[in-house]
Amino acid sequence: MTLRTETTLPGYARAAVAMKTRMHEYCASTAGHEYHRAFVETRWAALFPTDGDDAADPNHKLVDVLDRANSMVWAHGEAFVIAPAMTAVVAAGAExxxxxxxxxxxxxxPTDGGVLFLPEPIYHRTLAGRVSGIAAITWTTIASPRGRSWLICGWAHRDDPDDPHATRIQAYARQDPTLLSRLGPYVLTDVNVLPIAQPVPAVDSPDVEEPDRDWETAPDGRYVITDATARTHVCAAIAYAFWRIQAQPIAVAAPAPLDRAARRRAARASIVHDTRVVMLRRTSAVAEPGDGPARWHYRVRFLVRGHWRRLIDRHGQAYRIWIHAHIKGPDGAPLLHGEKVAVLAR
Incomplete structure (x- = not known):
């Protein structure tokens, strides 16, 4: 079960809860701890142990923070799903x-802790030329002697056939057949920190030698953000762009209904199962096949105010009829805040 194959609100909710449950179990496991430790040692190789004391080792402290924060946010963070039509909007804002x-x-x-799922990933190219898909982003608050900050983590889907990072994982799995059984459905690829109530520092641009190989390419038609041109760390920029855009009038965060069985499974695992699907608050005119008239296709239900409809009779004379207030939109779609809106003119 993946969000890539879902197209309905209940499907998104069901997949999001399943992914959160599996990721919470993974991050709280020994395998998750080992991956966090390997990630930190590779990413921050400049942090060395202090006098051989693990308690004072900066790497050990950071791994402990990642273990606790990621296990907590996957279990208790509210889930958000970006509809594919919103992905380009969020990516452009982040870039x-x-x-x-x-x-x-x-x-x-929108919440102190949350999980953002991207069924259509945004791709991230590092200064070394490596490309990784960002299929999920988590955020939570952490405390330090310098004050509170947002801990923002980027995650790639390990089974995404289009993601170069997933291809690398499959190559490692051929050398170690037990690797996939030790990983969760998402793997950590990036960690960013945004301070709260303090100026955001500028992004350092370290001098990186040109790679001795060609840069990896992202799948055709997908949005790619590169470290070379980014003025804010990529995962932090995507998260902040989403925070701002989901609160704008152009977007609607529709609660996704979850079936009873999935709710029970989430309750047994102590997983917060609230899921919101963020999509464009608009309608699109789609021409029907043939010579038929263009029709409006709505993604939400809404209350239409009572209004006069102007018509022309067979003799060319104008007249009007009164249309009573009614609900418009497909059955099963979320009701748009229960507010009355004027119907769009065609």
Whole structure:
């Protein structure tokens, strides 16, 4: 079960809860701890042990933070799913974002902890030319002597056939057949920190030698954000762009209904099962096949105010009829905040 294959709100909710359950179990396991330790030692190789004392080792402390924060957010964070039509909007906002010097408040995010699923991943190219898909982003608050911060993690789907990072994992799995059994459905690829109530520092651009191989390419038609041009760390930029866009009038965060069996499984595993699907608050005119008239295709239900409809009779004379207030939209679609809106003119 993956979000890539889902197209309905109940399907998104069911897949999100299943992924959260599996990821919570993985992050709380010994295998998750070992992956976090290997990730930290590879990513921050400059942090060395202090006098051989594990308790004072910066690597050990960071691994402990990742273990606790990731296990907690996958279990108790509210889930958000970006509809495929919203992916390009969020990616464009993230690529243009520059938070340098900004002061972020504690209410910048919709929740203190959350999981953002991207059924259509955004791809991230590092300075070394490696490409990884960002199929999920988690955020939670952490405390340090410097104050509170947002811990933002990027995750790639290990079984995405289009993701170069997943291809690398499959290559490692051929050398170690037990690798896939030790991994969760998502693997950690990036960690960013955004301070709260303190100026956001500028992104350091270290001098990186040109790779001795060709840069990896992302799948055709997918959005790619590169470290070479980003003015804010990529995962943090995507998360912040989502926070801002989901609160704008152009978007609607529709609660996704979850079937009873899935709710029971989530309750037994102590998993928060609230899921919201963020999509464009608009309608699109789609021409029907043949010479038929264009029809409006709605993705939500909404209350239409009572209004006069102007018509022309067979003799060319104008007249009007009164249309009573009614609910418009497909059955089963979420009701748009229960507010009355004017129907769009065609």
């Amino acid at each position: 243009a974002l520059d938070l340098t010097g900004d002061l972020l408040t504690a209410d910048a995010a």
